[in-house]
Amino acid sequence: MLSTRSSPPPNATTALIRANWFDGQSSQPRKVLVSLSPSLQGGPDLLVHPLQSPGDKPRRYAHRSIEWPEAWSTRRPQETLIIDLKDGGSLEILEAGKWQDALAAADFRPGIAQRMQTRWPMFVGVFVVAAIGMVAFYKYGTPWAAAQLTRWVPLSWESALSSEAMAQMDEGMLKPSKLSKERQQQLRDQFDSLLAKTPASLKRYHGYEPRYTLQFRRGMGANAFALPGGTIVVTDGLVDTARSQQIGDDAIIGVLAHEIGHVAHRHTTRMVVEQGVLQTGLGLALGDVSALISTGSTLLTGLAYQRNHEREADCFAIALLKNAEISTVPMGELLLAMAARRGKDGEEKDKDRKDTTATAPHAPASSASNPDGAANREAQTPEARLTSRRKKPCSPCSARTLKPSRAQEN
Structure with missing residues (x-):
């Protein structure tokens, strides 16, 4: 069965969001606007638009080259979010609400760790699976592994x-x-x-x-x-x-x-x-x-x-x-x-x-x-x-x- 979920076209971008850019070259932050652009490389890319040079082409950061901030709650987003650009410095997002809307518009799919933090059913499910795995390891895995390793003593x-x-x-x-x-x-x-x-x-x-x-x-x-x-x-x-x-x-x-x-x-x-x-x-x-x-x-x-x-x-x-x-x-x-x-x-x-x-x-x-x-x-x-x-x-x-x-x- 084909999925009915639609994704934005690759050349579309989300709304612009105010942010401070710490580029690592100056102690003072630079005022910038950021947006998200859908990508086929596992998630959206990040575009940084410098305000001091309006005519310059925005800098693009691939999705996999960024450490994306985790959202602890979709209902109560953090007031300030920090995005690690690694060699490109870091971004301080000043509009957390718009950032969450941009993520949804760009078809951003959080990892399992973030889904556990924001969705109780996911957390309970992973916890139950982990508990069953630990019990099985204790009751069956450990004795079996010990019996095999003992052969080499x-x-x-x-x-x-x-x-x-x-x-x-x-x-x-x-x-x-x-x-x-x-x-x-x-x-x-x-x-x-x-x-x-x-x-x-x-x-x-x-x-x-x-x-x-x-x-x-x-x-x-x-x-x-x-x-x-x-x-x-x-x-x-x-x-x-x-x-x-x-x-x-x-x-x-x-x-x-x-x-x-x-x-x-x-x-x-x-x-x-x-x-x-x-x-x-x-x-x-x-x-x-x-x-x-x-x-x-x-x-x-x-x-x-x-x-x-x-x-x-x-x-x-x-x-x-x-x-x-x-x-x-x-x-x-x-x-x-x-x-x-x-x-x-x-x-x-x-x-x-x-x-x-x-x-x-x-x-x-x-x-x-x-x-x-x-x-x-x-x-x-x-x-x-x-x-x-x-x-x-x-x-x-x-x-x-x-x-x-x-x-x-x-």
Whole structure:
């Protein structure tokens, strides 16, 4: 359909408007008249008519060579407008009302920024689109970009970070394990057997082969956590809880499968990259990002993205246990026992935490899955935890995968 909007002929000019011309050669302004001439180069050209030389030909300034003033309101135009002619100096328009009429007569079309300033529907529309874009970037774009960029992070960096974090915790909240060497080796053998049964389909990053090591420490209650690069730590409290409740080692192996999932998905590294991607995106969208916004983005990353990491580790663990033909029921029983123990020992743990807070560093939140905290948070079996965390099951954790077979339960 052809547009019915008519444009002035190319040789037409608008009415003359009084202005002061600061040509950059004199400190005194020159009285001039200006008009607009329609052009096919994106907008009207500007004509400057000197009053001191009436017979001289007006100077023409192309539309693209001028910085046009923005109008904040079409109903209440500014009393004075300044037009930057760049090398030609500047113009001070003395008749703002006539200037707006001349722009309309010359078929001047303001840019989107000016239309936002003068038209509320345009402003609201652009704001809604920008808000949707930022939410989509935060929810989908940042995790996807971080997952891709993590591929290029060297394993040596993760190993160095893991060694430093382990050394700090050994100097603070963690102590040498009191488990016997035989018991530690027994659990390591089962851990190695589980690793050997990890299918290639569960390995997210092709070519990523960390050196998995299982270490034992005393402290932090009943807990287990993974550090980047393959180091997994189990506390004596976790092993003692399984023993006191007469739960087999399959429960501990289930927790270790969850921690292996954190390492395989490189969650600690991804958390660092996600924070960087998010802050970069905020900087591009908002300009100079203040410390408050930067801190807020870090908190949002830790809360929202870490939940997604826990879900991925849960899915990985259940798929791995199924492949190894290990029931998930003992793991659920262990989590329930840990929740009960946490309730009984809460006051004692709070006292111990106060004693160590002043001097002891904390385990990295992004690297520790903290099954004790997970048990206290929901006190459910792994299947129920996954169901409550998300509306739809993830691909490796279908309903058939989550439900243990009758043979496994027996």
